[in-house]
Amino acid sequence: MNAAAMVEVVLPGKVEPEGLEVRHRAVPTPGPGRIVVRVEATGVSFAEQQMRRGRYYDQPPFPFVPGYDMVGAVSAVGDGVDAGLVGTRVAALLKVGGWASHVVLDAADAVPVPDGIGAAEAETVVINGITAWQMLHRKARVRTGQTVLVHGANGGVGSVLVQLARAAGAKVIGTAAARHHDALREQGVTPIDYRTEDVPARVRALAPGGVDAVFDHVGGRGIVDSWRLLAPGGTLVSYGSASTRDDEGSKQWPVLKLLGRVWLWNALPNRRRAYFFNVWAGRALAPARFRARLRADLGEVFAALGRGEITARIAAELPLTQAAEAMRLAESGTVAGKIVLRA
Numbered sequence: 001m002n003a004a005a006m007v008e009v010v011l012p013g014k015v016e017p018e019g020l021e022v023r024h025r026a027v028p029t030p031g032p033g034r035i036v037v038r039v040e041a042t043g044v045s046f047a048e049q050q051m052r053r054g055r056y057y058d059q060p061p062f063p064f065v066p067g068y069d070m071v072g073a074v075s076a077v078g079d080g081v082d083a084g085l086v087g088t089r090v091a092a093l094l095k096v097g098g099w100a101s102h103v104v105l106d107a108a109d110a111v112p113v114p115d116g117i118g119a120a121e122a123e124t125v126v127i128n129g130i131t132a133w134q135m136l137h138r139k140a141r142v143r144t145g146q147t148v149l150v151h152g153a154n155g156g157v158g159s160v161l162v163q164l165a166r167a168a169g170a171k172v173i174g175t176a177a178a179r180h181h182d183a184l185r186e187q188g189v190t191p192i193d194y195r196t197e198d199v200p201a202r203v204r205a206l207a208p209g210g211v212d213a214v215f216d217h218v219g220g221r222g223i224v225d226s227w228r229l230l231a232p233g234g235t236l237v238s239y240g241s242a243s244t245r246d247d248e249g250s251k252q253w254p255v256l257k258l259l260g261r262v263w264l265w266n267a268l269p270n271r272r273r274a275y276f277f278n279v280w281a282g283r284a285l286a287p288a289r290f291r292a293r294l295r296a297d298l299g300e301v302f303a304a305l306g307r308g309e310i311t312a313r314i315a316a317e318l319p320l321t322q323a324a325e326a327m328r329l330a331e332s333g334t335v336a337g338k339i340v341l342r343a
Contacts (some may be wrong), residue, residue: 007343008100009323012063014054017327021063028104030078035107037090039072039343040119042098042320044330045127045156046240051096052327057255060096067098069126071119072343074110081107089113091126091298093279099323101343108291111298114306121312122302124338125160129301129310130294131239131279132160135215136168138297139275140235144169146212149203149229151222153189154180154336157239160301160310161215162189167309173206175199180336200225210234219258227261232271238262239277313337 006028010021030036048066050056070092074085090110097103113122136142148165152158153174165172166188174189181191192202203211210231216223217240227236238258255276262274283290304310315337318326323341330339 006100006102007320008065009067009320010063011052011066014062015052017052017324017331020324020327022321022323027102030076030081030104032079033081033107034078034104035074035081035085035110036076037070037072037092037103037105037110038075039070039098039101039103039320040089041072041123042067042070042100042341042343043123043127044323044326044339044341045069047095047127048099048327049331057252065097065099067100067341068095069093069123070098070103070343071113071122071126072103075102077107085110089119089122091122093127093130093294095280099320099341101320111295114302117302117305120314120317120340120342121305123340124312124314125301125305125310126298127279128156128160128338129305130298131157131277132164133297133301134279134293135237135239135275135277136161136164136213139237139277140213140215142168142170142213145171147171147173147207148213148215149207149211149226150174150189150215151194151226152176152217153184153191155217156338157217158215159313159337162187163310164304167304170212173203173211183336200229203229207231213237215239219254223258223261227265227272227274230272234272236265236272236274237277238275315339317342 004027005024008023010023012021045068047056047068051059051066074088077085091113092105092109148170150158150161153162154176162172162174172189174184175192175194178193184191192199211229212231213235214226216226216238258276262276265274315335317340320341320343326339326341
């Protein structure tokens, strides 16, 4: 393959992982204000798993190239973009398009990756890190001495949440399967086995006055328990509906139900708050503000990674052309950490 060719992985429809297609085409030329990034690392997240099933809330029509985020080096710039950016390592949130050897994006959407942080290492904390940081600090505003409950404390977002909360001086209770409990205890987390224990009863025993924040990616009926576990002044941040992963029917309905609950709870005079977190909120209405916030917050995440307050958990690294195997591995539930695709 010549240097002017690119590789991309296409999701053609609702297919098994083996139905992903590897295609080749010419590397695009960046237009004004845009850049081409030679992708070094992208990843498999829950979003791509849902998109494969046609279950992600606002995925584009098939066929498309999945890939929620990526890290790579700028290889070309369009008119109006500083030529000195070429060779710079950057990260970007994309929602789709990251499973490719080259990505074209607005230069304003690229966030510099500090020296000393490798591409795969940085990739593990782009979408997971920005989600965790913004939920913890912009929504729940967790402070030293508070107690928080993190559901799925061993997951992609959950594991970063746990570490950031501990770095902020909070006490952390985390739900996870028993095999992850020793690792959680080593991080100063009190673990609860969601499969065998009565989670609300255990949380009430550990925090009789309620917890200051709950981070819930599960949704479904359990969201009511999360709300009831809050202390006065507490905050619930819902950021998914994993409980509906294998459901049929409308992919919008679980999210709309969550939004309805959040609206109702916030309308009640109960001194507690609820949010449904969407990392893309504000982008359409105030793009400059959205980009500035993203750049600042991802910068904080990279700084925390550099200080060792959070660690890059890489479950496996596979070539981009083995995206089907990577998807299978991610969906197996047998790995801890991020599965990284090397372009």
